[in-house]
Amino acid sequence: MRVVIEPDYEGMSRKAAAMVADLVRRKPDCVLGLATGSTPIGLYKELIRLSREDGLDFSRVTTFNLDEYHGLAPEHDQCYRYFMEKNLFEGLKTRPKRTSVPDGLARDVDGYCASYEKAIKDSGGIDLQVLGIGGDGHIAFNEPGSSLGSRTRLVVLTEETITDNSRFFASADDVPRFALTMGVATILEARKCLLLASGIKKSKVVREAIEGPVTSQITASALQLHPDTFAFLDEDAADLLELKDYYKHVEKMYGEHGVGRRAAVAATR
Numbered sequence: 001m002r003v004v005i006e007p008d009y010e011g012m013s014r015k016a017a018a019m020v021a022d023l024v025r026r027k028p029d030c031v032l033g034l035a036t037g038s039t040p041i042g043l044y045k046e047l048i049r050l051s052r053e054d055g056l057d058f059s060r061v062t063t064f065n066l067d068e069y070h071g072l073a074p075e076h077d078q079c080y081r082y083f084m085e086k087n088l089f090e091g092l093k094t095r096p097k098r099t100s101v102p103d104g105l106a107r108d109v110d111g112y113c114a115s116y117e118k119a120i121k122d123s124g125g126i127d128l129q130v131l132g133i134g135g136d137g138h139i140a141f142n143e144p145g146s147s148l149g150s151r152t153r154l155v156v157l158t159e160e161t162i163t164d165n166s167r168f169f170a171s172a173d174d175v176p177r178f179a180l181t182m183g184v185a186t187i188l189e190a191r192k193c194l195l196l197a198s199g200i201k202k203s204k205v206v207r208e209a210i211e212g213p214v215t216s217q218i219t220a221s222a223l224q225l226h227p228d229t230f231a232f233l234d235e236d237a238a239d240l241l242e243l244k245d246y247y248k249h250v251e252k253m254y255g256e257h258g259v260g261r262r263a264a265v266a267a268t269r
C-alpha cells in the first residue's frame with residue numbers, strides 16, 4: 001500500500017482528486033466507485049473545480065456508489081443518492097453518463113444486491129474506488145465481523161456507526177439501522193483503491209487498518225491485500241503510524257526518481 005501524507009485536509013483532497021482526474025483524462029469512459037461521508041467532500045469539490053475550470057470531462061464516465069441506507073427514499077436529504085447529487089453530480093459541468101447508488105427501497109433485497117454486482121461486472125468493473133474509513137474500521141458499511149469475502153448485501157449498522165452518523169440527522173433515533181453495501185470482496189476487485197482519512201479521531205483506526213493485522217474486525221485492513229491501493233492521509237490521521245517517516249521517504253524518492261507506475265503520485269504534484 002502506498003501511504004501519501006499531506007500536511008492538511010485540503011492538500012490531501014487535491015492529491016486524491018489529481019489521481020482521479022488523471023484516470024478520467026487517460027480513460028474517459030472509466031468506471032469510478034464513489035463514497036459518501038465528510039471525508040471525500042474536498043475531493044469532490046476539487047473535481048467540480050477541475051470540471052468547470054479545466055474542462056475535465058465526465059460525460060463518458062460511469063459511477064457506482066458503495067452503499068445506501070436501507071429504508072430511505074432517494075429524495076430524503078440524508079440518503080446517499082441525495083448526497084451525491086448535491087456534493088458532486090449537480091456541480092460538474094458535464095454529468096457522468098450513468099450514476100448508480102444502491103436503491104435503499106429495494107424490496108427483493110437479495111435479488112437487488114445480485115443485480116448491483118452484475119451491473120458493476122457488466123460495466124467492465126470498477127477502475128478506481130474512492131473509500132473513507134469508519135471509526136470502527138469499516139470500508140463502505142462492512143462493519144466489524146464482515147467476511148473479507150463478502151459481496152453486496154444488506155447489513156446491520158453498529159452502534160458506533162449510528163452514533164458517528166447521527167451528526168447528519170435530527171437525532172440518533174432517526175439514523176437507519178440497516179444499509180445496503182458493496183462487500184469487502186466487491187471492493188477488492190476494483191483495479192485501484194484510494195482510501196482517504198483525515199483528522200486525529202481517525203488516527204488510531206488508520207494505524208490498525210494500515211499497520212495492524214488483516215482482520216475482519218477492521219475491514220479496511222483488507223486493503224493490505226489489494227495490489228494497487230493508495231492511502232491519502234492528512235498529518236492528523238497519520239499521527240500514530242509507526243512507519244510515518246518511511247512512508248514520507250518513499251514518496252520523496254518516487255517523486256525525485258519517477259520510476260514506472262510508481263511515478264503516478266509524483267506526476268500529480
Ligand code: F6R
Nearest residue numbers: 035036037038039132133134140
Ligand atoms: C460512505 C461509506 C463509509 C464512510 C465512513 C467514513 O459511503 O462508505 O464507509 O466512508 O463511514 O465517513 P466520514 O468520511 O463521514 O468519516
